[in-house]
Amino acid sequence: MSVGLAQAMGLQFTQDWKLAVRSRSDWANPMIFFVLVITLLPLGIGPEVKQLAAIAPGMIWIVALLATLLSLDAMFRSDWDDGSLEQMLISPHPLPMLVLSKIAVHWLVTGLPLTLLSPLLGLMLSLPEAGYLPLIVSLFIGSACLSFIGAIGAALTVALRQGGLLISLIIMPFYVPVLIFGASAAMRAVQGFEYHGLLVMLGGFLALAVAGAPFAVAAALRISSEG
Amino acid sequence: MSVGLAQAMGLQFTQDWKLAVRSRSDWANPMIFFVLVITLLPLGIGPEVKQLAAIAPGMIWIVALLATLLSLDAMFRSDWDDGSLEQMLISPHPLPMLVLSKIAVHWLVTGLPLTLLSPLLGLMLSLPEAGYLPLIVSLFIGSACLSFIGAIGAALTVALRQGGLLISLIIMPFYVPVLIFGASAAMRAVQGFEYHGLLVMLGGFLALAVAGAPFAVAAALRISSEG
Amino acid sequence: MLALKDLSCERDNRLLFEGLSVTFGAGDIWHIDGPNGVGKTSLLRQITGVSRYHGGELRWRGRDVAECRYEFAQSLVYIGHTPGIKKALSARENLHHYCPAADTSALEGALAELGLYGFEDVPCFRLSAGQLRRVALARLALASEPFWVLDEPFTALDVHAIAALEQRLSAHAARGGCVVLTSHQPVNLPVQRLALGDYSVVPA
Amino acid sequence: MLALKDLSCERDNRLLFEGLSVTFGAGDIWHIDGPNGVGKTSLLRQITGVSRYHGGELRWRGRDVAECRYEFAQSLVYIGHTPGIKKALSARENLHHYCPAADTSALEGALAELGLYGFEDVPCFRLSAGQLRRVALARLALASEPFWVLDEPFTALDVHAIAALEQRLSAHAARGGCVVLTSHQPVNLPVQRLALGDYSVVPA
Secondary structure, rough: OOOOOHHHHHHHHHHHHHHHHOOHHHHHHHHHHHHHHHHHHHHHOOOHHHHHHHHHHHHHHHHHHHHHHHHHHHHHHHHHHHHHHHHHHHHOOOOHHHHHHHHHHHHHHHHHHHHHHHHHHHHHHOHHHHHHHHHHHHHHHHHHHHHHHHHHHHHOOOOOOOOOHHHHHHHHHHHHHHHHHHHHHHHHHHHOOOOOOHHHHHHHHHHHHHHHHHHHHHHHHHHOOOO | OOOOOOHHHHHHHHHHHHHHHHHHHOOOOOHHHHHHHHHHHHHHHOOHHHHHHHHHHHHHHHHHHHHHHHHHHEEEEHHHHOOHHHHHOOOOHHHHHEEEEEEHHHHHOHHHHHHHHHHHHHHHHHHHHHHHHHHHHHHHHHHHHHHHHHHHHHHHHHHOOOOOOOOHHHHHHHHHHHHHHHHHOOOOOOOOOOOOOHHHHHHHHHHHHHHHHHHHHHHHHHHHOOO | EEEEEEEEEEEOOOEEEEEEHHHHHHHHEEEEEEOOOOOOHHHHHHHHOOOOOOOEEEEEEHOOOOOHHHHHHHHHEEEEOOOOOOOEEEEEHHHHHOOOOHHHHHHHHHHHOOOOOOOOOOOOHHOOOHHHHHHHHHHHHHOOOOEEEEEEOOOOOOHHHHHHHHHHHHHHHHHOOOOEEEOOOOOOOEEEEOOOOEEEEEEO | EEEEEEEEEOOOOEEEEEEEEEEEEEEEEEEEOOOOOOOOOHHHHHOOOOOOOOOOOOEEOEEEHHHOHHHHHHHHEEEEEOOOOOOOEEEEEEHHHOOOOOHHHHHHHHHHHHHOOOOOOEHHHHHHHHHHHHHHHHHHHHHOOEEOOOOOOOOHHHHHHHHHHHHHHHHHHOOOEEEEEEEOOOOOOOOEEEEEOOEEOOOO
């Protein structure tokens, strides 16, 4: 069956999206984790409003990063296990384009819901009013960066019987700047400083990641499937 | 081959221990996670010593709880997938005793290493000197509680194709008191209050868990393997 | 040895079989047959006690199985579709776990019988699907249990391994043991066939 | 169609095969044979391009495969040991993903041919191993690609499905297609055998 590239990408996206929606754990786990940690915080460190507010932007960003990190292993795992990845590798269509669709779905079911949940969690941690907009915008852009960068780690470790958090060691150097810029944006806004420059930096990261990551992921998948 | 109960438990323990040691992700992932989060904290919320010190005991306890939570799904997962669980179910020996050996191994490769790592992380978060002993003792007892209670959740969800963090929703009500007593012990010690009563309470939890959990886990495994 | 009386099985609100009565006797080899999805594996899980909820009755040497779980479990070897082989362990370690009483030479002999000589200490994740299955089946050479239940034992085996396994099974039956197995392939043994789907017992 | 020239394969520092030269032509059905662990699956992965590092050369219709990946990939159907069936999707959805051009009645016909009538919309995790494999194989009824590579297609199939598949393969060969398959079971078709392990091509 010969189909065009656009149709092939559409098919891939449709399948990934259906699978993600039906696989409860794909979209529910990061959110459960996100809410869980933020709920545990007052229980563990005490409910003083001032203390919680001071750490709120940073904690929300850290937890969003961890939630993404924990969801990465699943990105290519089931395709690897059930042979779909082999079918992608022998497809006539360019692998980076098929990969792009998978990354997009990953962000739609992890990064985007986390972004939308973040104001609620800000409320739970008594985040001051000035922090909400920069928090949401920085998470919106930043979580997409995390999905793109994380996909490279997921592709490199998919062949290992025990990937687990090994991914995190590989990609953490690239996650740290995203975290620092993202968390600082909300923190600076709360303190009344200028923060737009930080968001622009994040946007620059994202542009780089979108342009480069699909190719790096495709190469990593080829390497993983040898041997 | 007819063997005695003690020998059967010994065989089970030996196998689980060998598997855990060879399976890098079993023992490495919780520790990587633990260190990772504590390292990210100063990056996300800023490096002010006083602020970090105030949240240190609570954060270390929360992260230890999360690390345990994330390791639970694997407790019976591979036994389920490779058929070893069926073999345990038809063993002539009482299932709760075989389960006990699995829980013990789980604690040895997650709870115990986390406990031993905790002083290092206390140092990274500038935990005041008085907090170390209660932190270590509370984690030592508390993490064993977490393994025993968590095993019940793991057994109940092992049959689901997507267990994931569903476990956490089931067992969180039982984890919260452990967290509160454990974190408060270290917190109170830092503030110069009496904390031994809290540790005694934790010990009581543990006694209950050791006596009851293996039977609950065995029943849950039987239920999971029907259908 | 084991008598099934009026056994029935329901799954996902679909009745797989009902009114199944048959006696697996000493010296018998039973081949449970039927199309995909008819409940062969479910039947084996009920027989072995992996699954304990079912209609009807199971009697082990005249007693209800529920009353003599320990004796029954001590007499049973079950090698299922996923046979409980740990991929991180070697063939030798896997076999030792199930047959702790066997010494080194017995273990090696059992593995060699199925063509695994030289693979004793290779971690099982390096083995092919057929080799993995043979590690599980090597247990039979060391088993003193009389009642064997095997789910698709011939799958993924090559000709030599199939021959060795068939010989092992017929020797077991000749010694008064009992074998219950499922197989998509024809079995080169004097078997009694139980065809699920039409519930008929086909004479040997 | 596809010519292998002096192909070799190394895995974990062990040479699986070398100096393999053979041409899979139009109208051929090739049965790749050999004991467990000899590299049958590795060979299929090289042929299909899942694995791209190997000694020797692969020529597709006279051109090096590396120079005509797109044409080659458009002519290929590969159904591996794990055939890319998503358990959360139904048989119909799985088949549609691989054959988007086929309409409803064609999809249903392809599934019915392998005995999956009535199972079109059941999520695949409810199907047995044999039924899952049949979902993957249903693709062949809709495939216009000439070159088919099948890893153990007969495993876990019952007699009816085996017969339907054999008929499908011989019809494909008769139309000028080419089939390369591995199988532990004997194949009831006029095949050419390539025995790995002794590298010999056994005449039909």
